[in-house]
Amino acid sequence: MGSLDGKVACITGGTRGIGLAVAKAFLDEGAKVVINGRDPVKAQKTLDELNAGANVFFIAGDVMKREDCEAIVNGTVAHFGRIDILVPNAGGGGDPGPVAEMTDEAMEVPMIWNFWHTFWTIRAALKHMIPQGYGRIMAMSSVEGKMGKPMVSGYVVSKHAINGLVKSVAHEVGTLGITVNALCPGAIETDVMMAQGPGAAEAMGLTYEGLLDLFAQQSAIKRINESEDVALVAVLLASDAGAGITGSLISIDGGTSPY
Amino acid sequence: MGKLEGKIACITGGTRSIGRAMAEAFLAEGATVVVNGRDAAKGAVALAEMGGGPNIAFYAGDSSKQSVVEGLIDFTIEKFGRLDICCLNSGGVNMTAPVAQMSDEEWNLEIDWNLNHVFWGMRRSLQHMIPRQSGRIIVTSSVEGKLGKPGIPGYVATKHAVNGLVKSAAQEVGTLGITVNAILPGIIETDIVRNTGPDSAVAMGLGTYENLIAAFSSEAATKKPNRVEEVAAVAVMMASDAARNITGCLFPVDGGTLPY
Numbered sequence: 001m002g003s004l005d006g007k008v009a010c011i012t013g014g015t016r017g018i019g020l021a022v023a024k025a026f027l028d029e030g031a032k033v034v035i036n037g038r039d040p041v042k043a044q045k046t047l048d049e050l051n052a053g054a055n056v057f058f059i060a061g062d063v064m065k066r067e068d069c070e071a072i073v074n075g076t077v078a079h080f081g082r083i084d085i086l087v088p089n090a091g092g093g094g095d096p097g098p099v100a101e102m103t104d105e106a107m108e109v110p111m112i113w114n115f116w117h118t119f120w121t122i123r124a125a126l127k128h129m130i131p132q133g134y135g136r137i138m139a140m141s142s143v144e145g146k147m148g149k150p151m152v153s154g155y156v157v158s159k160h161a162i163n164g165l166v167k168s169v170a171h172e173v174g175t176l177g178i179t180v181n182a183l184c185p186g187a188i189e190t191d192v193m194m195a196q197g198p199g200a201a202e203a204m205g206l207t208y209e210g211l212l213d214l215f216a217q218q219s220a221i222k223r224i225n226e227s228e229d230v231a232l233v234a235v236l237l238a239s240d241a242g243a244g245i246t247g248s249l250i251s252i253d254g255g256t257s258p259y
Numbered sequence: 260m261g262k263l264e265g266k267i268a269c270i271t272g273g274t275r276s277i278g279r280a281m282a283e284a285f286l287a288e289g290a291t292v293v294v295n296g297r298d299a300a301k302g303a304v305a306l307a308e309m310g311g312g313p314n315i316a317f318y319a320g321d322s323s324k325q326s327v328v329e330g331l332i333d334f335t336i337e338k339f340g341r342l343d344i345c346c347l348n349s350g351g352v353n354m355t356a357p358v359a360q361m362s363d364e365e366w367n368l369e370i371d372w373n374l375n376h377v378f379w380g381m382r383r384s385l386q387h388m389i390p391r392q393s394g395r396i397i398v399t400s401s402v403e404g405k406l407g408k409p410g411i412p413g414y415v416a417t418k419h420a421v422n423g424l425v426k427s428a429a430q431e432v433g434t435l436g437i438t439v440n441a442i443l444p445g446i447i448e449t450d451i452v453r454n455t456g457p458d459s460a461v462a463m464g465l466g467t468y469e470n471l472i473a474a475f476s477s478e479a480a481t482k483k484p485n486r487v488e489e490v491a492a493v494a495v496m497m498a499s500d501a502a503r504n505i506t507g508c509l510f511p512v513d514g515g516t517l518p519y
Contacts, residue, residue, distance in 0.1 A: 259405075
């Protein structure tokens with residue numbers, strides 16, 4: 001008997017990194033889970049690894065496109081009959097660099113990838129959750145949704161925007177059985193971090209290892225976080241006990257954020 | 260297999276309300292729990308209601324007293340061999356008043372009960388946990404640890420203070436296998452709120468207990484009070500081994516009241 005028996009969850013991203021850890025934790029608690037990614041070949045590896053049979057379903061799509069975001073949410077309802085839990089999880093940064101020299105695209109990419117995708121999927125999910133009078137939304141924010149670092153302003157801005165969206169929506173649907181929270185992890189060495197971290201580090205005048213160490217040194221635990229840390233909190237918020245927790249920006253950062 | 264199998268916990272103020280919900284949730288996850296309260300009779304009832312048994316004990320005493328807080332921790336270690344999880348949970352007000360009318364007696368009580376009790380408990384626990392390189396400290400703070408309301412200045416000041424204490428201590432022991440976190444509940448209709456709420460409502464200019472509950476609820480997105488079980492679930496998560504990387508966190512359980 002899991003704490004999420006019978007619940008249907010939709011996770012953008014989800015073939016790797018934090019999304020995969022959340023998917024595993026939800027499956028362990030008895031939920032049915034949709035995961036998403038751009039590449040069906042990569043996804044097949046994940047599905048094989050999860051080995052969860054009919055309880056997991058993959059929907060291909062690029063979250064930087066509105067129609068794909070809506071198709072992921074609506075596809076969840078089409079496949080499993082409903083959507084109880086939404087985790088807009090996919091995301092990453094744009095080309096790093098100082099604001100004074102930044103291209104429009106360097107700001108647009110993280111805003112679309114992180115913020116607009118979160119907005120599109122939340123809006124689509126609420127159309128199902130409001131009539132059913134139940135829902136749990138956990139947007140993937142970041143410690144950078146509360147703080148700031150030089151050279152990664154697009155990431156910082158888009159994660160701050162997610163936190164604002166979460167607070168507004170939480171108040172709009174607070175009496176309708178729907179909770180909306182943001183998860184704010186510290187640095188985690190996901191595939192996206194490994195792909196983008198070296199460039200961001202270089203823009204900051206650091207090595208990749210130096211960047212990870214900077215994050216670690218800002219925390220109380222002096223090490224970076226792990227995807228499972230985020231999954232732990234996601235399960236809690238998705239459970240019945242999460243009914244009274246909404247509009248919160250939960251720090252999962254080893255004591256980094258000041259609030 | 261529970262998430263807290265074999266863990267030893269103590270909870271200040273655990274016979275009723277939030278602390279009691281924590282005790283029940285910890286027991287359900289396999290922990291051994293010592294609860295505390297002023298009233299030995301209430302303690303006996305609480306133990307009986309939780310099924311008695313070798314995994315639960317009661318330590319009588321007023322948690323606004325240093326000897327009691329330290330005594331609870333020492334008792335737990337002596338009786339069960341060690342302390343893994345320390346919940347510094349009790350607190351409240353007696354006869355609150357606006358600053359201009361606040362008595363020294365009430366102010367000192369709130370400082371002792373809400374702030375000093377947490378400090379005394381944290382210090383004693385850490386002295387035991389640091390050599391063992393393992394531990395969980397969970398403080399019951401409040402939304403009033405980040406906000407302010409008229410008429411309850413001592414409560415607001417002390418809850419802000421414990422949030423600061425949690426953040427400092429978390430940094431001090433962050434690499435030692437010990438986490439220090441706070442839970443920030445919104446209004447919950449606990450025994451203490453029911454007992455002191457009517458007087459607090461007058462001090463806050465709200466008139467009645469019902470108005471006090473409504474005023475707090477109206478600030479939440481959920482437009483209703485929180486439940487003790489919600490706080491207990493967060494405490495279980497923080498107490499678990501899996502939460503080793505979550506520390507210095509001020510975790511709201513407030514239906515969307517806090518702005519940050």
